[in-house]
Amino acid sequence: MQFIDLKTQYLAYQAEIDAAMKDVVDTVRFINGPWIGDLERDLAAFVGVKHAIGVSSGTDALLALLMSWGIGPGDEVITTAFTFIATAEVIALVGAKPVFVDIEPDTLNIDPVKVEAAITPNTKLILPVSLYGQCADYVALNAIGAKYGIPVLEDACQSLGSSFQGKRSCALTEAAATSFFPAKPLGCFGDGGMVFTDNDELAEKVRQVKDHGQSARYQHGFLGINGRLDSIQAAVLGAKLPHFQDEIDARQRIANRYIEGLQGHVQTPIIRAGNISVFAQFTVRVANRDAVQKVMGEHGVPTAVHYPIPLPHQPVFKAIRAKSGEAEPCFPESEKAAAEVMSLPMHPFLSEADQDKVVETLIQAVKGA
Structure with a gap:
């Protein structure tokens, strides 16, 4: 018995996946190929947002957003005490302080009451996780963010495909990040991730951050990361998406x-x-x-x-x-x-x-x- 049966899934869609991967290999457009733009368009429509930006992992999706917001030393980011380390890791990597709060006893998602109690003048972001595939309470969390003028970022690395009060996960906050790690509900054949937002300015900043801070070829206005989603992974995801x-x-x-x-x-x-x-x-x-x-x-x-x-x-x-x-x-x-x-x-x-x-x-x- 398999805990997650990726082999059976592959066999079910083998013809489509193999054809998509062969297309990439035949054209040798391994970086920035058209499959990435196609996937971004299709997933933006699936989620219901203006912008979807492919990146190299769910962790890099979170990191690119924190960098795009300019979060760094002296800043605090409120997040859950109960999740995978990547959520808090990216906060520390940009030099900010993760401020952990406890979870609700039933859903195991972050407790909005404790979020509000943890806010200080240094709080620059609220970063909940939609744990195990269920969205956190974004009515309460967005209300807290609006009250204090603090953006809310959904860590949706486990929840792409779920919904909250009729809206899809990844369309519930100022921005969202998801992962395409193979074991995720929508997984690729390696690492991959995506950023979602309706904010035009933020989307453009993320696109630059994930490509070495590049606004045009060899024009680097700020430090970024090598955070591109590669063509093979985008092609695999594009083949899987119609079955999602x-x-x-x-x-x-x-x-x-x-x-x-x-x-x-x-x-x-x-x-x-x-x-x-x-x-x-x-x-x-x-x-x-x-x-x-x-x-x-x-x-x-x-x-x-x-x-x-x-x-x-x-x-x-x-x-x-x-x-x-x-x-x-x-x-x-x-x-x-x-x-x-x-x-x-x-x-x-x-x-x-x-x-x-x-x-x-x-x-x-x-x-x-």
């Missing part, structure tokens, strides 16, 4: 079947009214996780933990705090989640037979743990 909505629908069916089968046995994802999650992960919460995972593994059922250590407790951020003499913070909801979360196999090609095995094995494992 069907895959999102399949993820809904599979998630609903998980929720029905596991009801009363473990805590399943809580999806807020008005939200459609893309279920980048299907993450349950269990006590005695190590024992449960051991039993699952013995029965051939793969599991994963996203994420076992809250970001403020990662060694790199502990070291940064130690240099400034800051006290060790406490994030009770993030710490509790980190000890309990466990992700189950989730992909659009998961068979009912395999899913039944996952459900049955998990129920038995929880009973015996």
Whole structure:
């Protein structure tokens, strides 16, 4: 059984993917080929924004936006304590201070009440994550941003394809960043990412930042990065995109079947009214996780933990705090989640037979743990 079955997906679309990749190779337009512009156009239309800018990874999408906004030393960026390190890593890389806040106990997304409490005169950005494929509360978060004149950036690296109150993820804030890492809901065959915005000026700045700060050939007005999306990855994504909505629908069916089968046995994802999650992960919460995972593994059922250590407790951020003499913070909801979360196999090609095995094995494992 596969945790994420990329091979079956490839075989399903093999003719289209192979043809797209062959087209790139035949024309040898590996950098800045037309497939990038086509993908940007199609994904901007899919999301519902004016601008989509292809970049080399989800991390670089976040980094390019922070650089475009001029965020740097002395600035603070509020973000969640419970996510993958890239979200906070880019804040530190530009010299700003990540200000971590705790999460909601049900959705595990950033808590807007705690966001507002963390705002200071140095706050320059609010950076929520739409965790596990469900959008955070952008009504509340955007209202806070508007109240204090602070932009909100959606880290949508797990949520492309989801929606919030009728609008797509990546169209909910001043700008958004997503990832095309192979395991993402829409993944390429390597690293890739994209920036989304309706802001013309910001879009142009991002286009320059991701190409060495270049406004015209060999004209560099500021420092940028080598953050281009390459043609092969854009071509693969372009071949996959026509199937994406069907895959999102399949993820809904599979998630609903998980929720029905596991009801009363473990805590399943809580999806807020008005939200459609893309279920980048299907993450349950269990006590005695190590024992449960051991039993699952013995029965051939793969599991994963996203994420076992809250970001403020990662060694790199502990070291940064130690240099400034800051006290060790406490994030009770993030710490509790980190000890309990466990992700189950989730992909659009998961068979009912395999899913039944996952459900049955998990129920038995929880009973015996």
